Amino acid sequence: MDEEFDSRAPSGGMEQISVRISDAVRLTGLSRTRIYQMISCGDLEVAKVGRSTVVIASSLRDIITSRRIPRALHDADDC
Numbered sequence: 001m002d003e004e005f006d007s008r009a010p011s012g013g014m015e016q017i018s019v020r021i022s023d024a025v026r027l028t029g030l031s032r033t034r035i036y037q038m039i040s041c042g043d044l045e046v047a048k049v050g051r052s053t054v055v056i057a058s059s060l061r062d063i064i065t066s067r068r069i070p071r072a073l074h075d076a077d078d079c
Contacts, residue, residue, distance in 0.1 A: 010020070016057055017056065018054035018055060018057055019054070019055050020054055024044075024055045024060055027060070039053075039055070043061060045059035045061050046059075
């Protein structure tokens with residue numbers, strides 16, 4: 001992934017609290033279908049704003065970091 005997930009907005013220093021589904025897909029590299037599966041299973045928190053569904057940024061960050069594989073489990077020959 002070229003771009004690291006950063007919950008800060010590009011200007012003003014305000015923290016971004018939600019992202020659109022398309023941004024969640026782009027930021028994580030997961031498919032749109034997988035994002036919706038994670039939402040329906042309760043793994044990702046969302047909010048409805050009118051007809052739009054947004055993913056809570058902290059929920060997205062938490063699910064990705066909670067599934068991180070420790071370096072010790074990586075095969076050293078692959079480096």
